[in-house]
Amino acid sequence: MNEREIKEILAEALGMPAAEIPDDAKQGEFEKWDSVRHLNFVVALEKKFDIEFEPEEIAEICTLGEVAAVVETRRS
Amino acid sequence: MSQPEFHIFRSHTIEPLFSSYSTATFSGYGEVAMPVEMPRTMVWFHTLGMDSARERLLAEIADMQAKLDLVLSQAEAAMPFWLVTLFPGTGPTTADSDVEFARAVANYNAHLYDVAEARPAVRVLDLGDFLGGVARSKIIDWKYFYMAQMSINPALASEFADWFEGCRRSIESVRKKCLVLDLDNTLWGGVLGEEGIERIALGHDYPGNVFRDFQADLLEAARQGVILAICSKNNEEDVLEAFKKHPDMILSMEDIAAHRINWDDKASNIQQLADELNIGLDSMVFIDDNPRERELVKSFLPDVVVPEFPERPHRLRVFFQEVYRENFRLYRLTNEDRKKTQQYKDNAARASSGGSFADFDQYLRSLEIQVEIQVANSFNLPRIAQMTQKTNQFNLTTRRYTEGDLGAMLNDGALITCASVADRFGDSGITGLLIFKDLSEGMATVDSYLLSCRILGRGIENAVFKHALNSLIDRGVECVRAEYLPTAKNAQVENFYDRIGFELEREEDGAKHYRMKLADRFTIEDYYKVEVADE
Numbered sequence: 001m002n003e004r005e006i007k008e009i010l011a012e013a014l015g016m017p018a019a020e021i022p023d024d025a026k027q028g029e030f031e032k033w034d035s036v037r038h039l040n041f042v043v044a045l046e047k048k049f050d051i052e053f054e055p056e057e058i059a060e061i062c063t064l065g066e067v068a069a070v071v072e073t074r075r076s
Numbered sequence: 077m078s079q080p081e082f083h084i085f086r087s088h089t090i091e092p093l094f095s096s097y098s099t100a101t102f103s104g105y106g107e108v109a110m111p112v113e114m115p116r117t118m119v120w121f122h123t124l125g126m127d128s129a130r131e132r133l134l135a136e137i138a139d140m141q142a143k144l145d146l147v148l149s150q151a152e153a154a155m156p157f158w159l160v161t162l163f164p165g166t167g168p169t170t171a172d173s174d175v176e177f178a179r180a181v182a183n184y185n186a187h188l189y190d191v192a193e194a195r196p197a198v199r200v201l202d203l204g205d206f207l208g209g210v211a212r213s214k215i216i217d218w219k220y221f222y223m224a225q226m227s228i229n230p231a232l233a234s235e236f237a238d239w240f241e242g243c244r245r246s247i248e249s250v251r252k253k254c255l256v257l258d259l260d261n262t263l264w265g266g267v268l269g270e271e272g273i274e275r276i277a278l279g280h281d282y283p284g285n286v287f288r289d290f291q292a293d294l295l296e297a298a299r300q301g302v303i304l305a306i307c308s309k310n311n312e313e314d315v316l317e318a319f320k321k322h323p324d325m326i327l328s329m330e331d332i333a334a335h336r337i338n339w340d341d342k343a344s345n346i347q348q349l350a351d352e353l354n355i356g357l358d359s360m361v362f363i364d365d366n367p368r369e370r371e372l373v374k375s376f377l378p379d380v381v382v383p384e385f386p387e388r389p390h391r392l393r394v395f396f397q398e399v400y401r402e403n404f405r406l407y408r409l410t411n412e413d414r415k416k417t418q419q420y421k422d423n424a425a426r427a428s429s430g431g432s433f434a435d436f437d438q439y440l441r442s443l444e445i446q447v448e449i450q451v452a453n454s455f456n457l458p459r460i461a462q463m464t465q466k467t468n469q470f471n472l473t474t475r476r477y478t479e480g481d482l483g484a485m486l487n488d489g490a491l492i493t494c495a496s497v498a499d500r501f502g503d504s505g506i507t508g509l510l511i512f513k514d515l516s517e518g519m520a521t522v523d524s525y526l527l528s529c530r531i532l533g534r535g536i537e538n539a540v541f542k543h544a545l546n547s548l549i550d551r552g553v554e555c556v557r558a559e560y561l562p563t564a565k566n567a568q569v570e571n572f573y574d575r576i577g578f579e580l581e582r583e584e585d586g587a588k589h590y591r592m593k594l595a596d597r598f599t600i601e602d603y604y605k606v607e608v609a610d611e
Contacts, residue, residue, distance in 0.1 A: 015098065034565075035224075035466070036089075036091040037095070039089075039091075039220070040230070043092065043220075043230045043231050
């Protein structure tokens, strides 16, 4: 599990190729990563890694790095 | 921009369920105004609220129906309009087994079918078709309900999309007309020519009972207008005798519009049936248990629909349900033309005499809209900053500010006010923001104006803005400047200032710059109660 895998999931949720997502993309700033697609993304992460985020976390995970870190802690 | 495939009138957040339709547009929550851009199809998809107080829950359902009628009265009659039913399982658990609640939901759904009967372009999608197969505990994910007002679990999105797409296909594809049926091991078990009338499986024991009930399904389909035809390799005499004499034969030859019972190949036979019935091959569905026959028909007559046949007899009925749904289902109850004009007139008369709204103004009046204007203070500043960060659609300039930025602007003399909106269905809290800057020598400039999408569609945008202009007049301001800065999301406000009455000064790269000389106070319709909060 790494940022690349997470980026793939994000790409799917945003409906665009992973290659077009910059590594420093940020939820709310990167145009396609809006709040609705963020929900799709979070749901996909929950399914893929069989975890459940806390609402506070959902609001906080805004970059690929932040997502990876939270997923890591939830799984360990 | 291409024409939106759907515009969805909704009461809750449902975008994740429709993410496969990239052009879909959504109303505000409970909004009844027509969309700016006309879609190919409109969808009415309201879901139950979570209010555990029964009175409010029931009132909400009644209101939903009144809103629907209002929306329908505004939409072109020819606009394809799909109505999604209410499903009790999306409501609060306190309402489970409440008779009044069940009745209200049933009445609402019955109303949808009544509308579909009266209006040819209207179809009803039964949400129970989809959610009926989902465990109660999976229908709602409370986290997403409380975070994002999602009344249906977003984890169901892909299954929902499959269901919705299936509905779309069967609505938009032409309904098939004719079922062409094999006999041996299809309408009864066993081979008639080998086993004889007495020995074929058709009766009250397994598997004969399945075939018997399958025939009953077919008979019902015939009553609903499906043409039945037979195409079988058999001796015609034997078959006619079996239909006449077998005590458990549900179908009779009178139910069969045409038949080819011979030893010729089935592709030629089906072609002849099509000619005899004067229908196209593309309106036929062929049911046969023999994979070789299915292959033959598929390759020679590619227009005929040939579903896979189940291996085990007990799967026959669920198989037929699917075949029926895919190919023959009507999303309306009656013939297109039946008395539609008269019924529509009747409904319109009912709407004006009963509890429904005759027009938009009356609807707005009924909402008892209250707007409270608050000047920025340390309590509401965090919310104000958050709104500038999050609001995309109704946002004239899309300037993002932190609390610090706003504090600095206040020190520079900016006038920052926010609006809190409530109506008889609830309090939306602080959902509007207006910032004026450069207030000097009778001038003022609108720096930001934005509203949360959940309060749109009630004309509040005009009332709040006019109220603000009136207070500028009271302060002695004589001229206001404003601008619209385009983004990917805010096209809906492109002409907002034109509608208010501003004068366009110049336009560059899509940005529009306006000014207006203030003179007379603006009139605000009396059904908006706008008040300024005490500081």
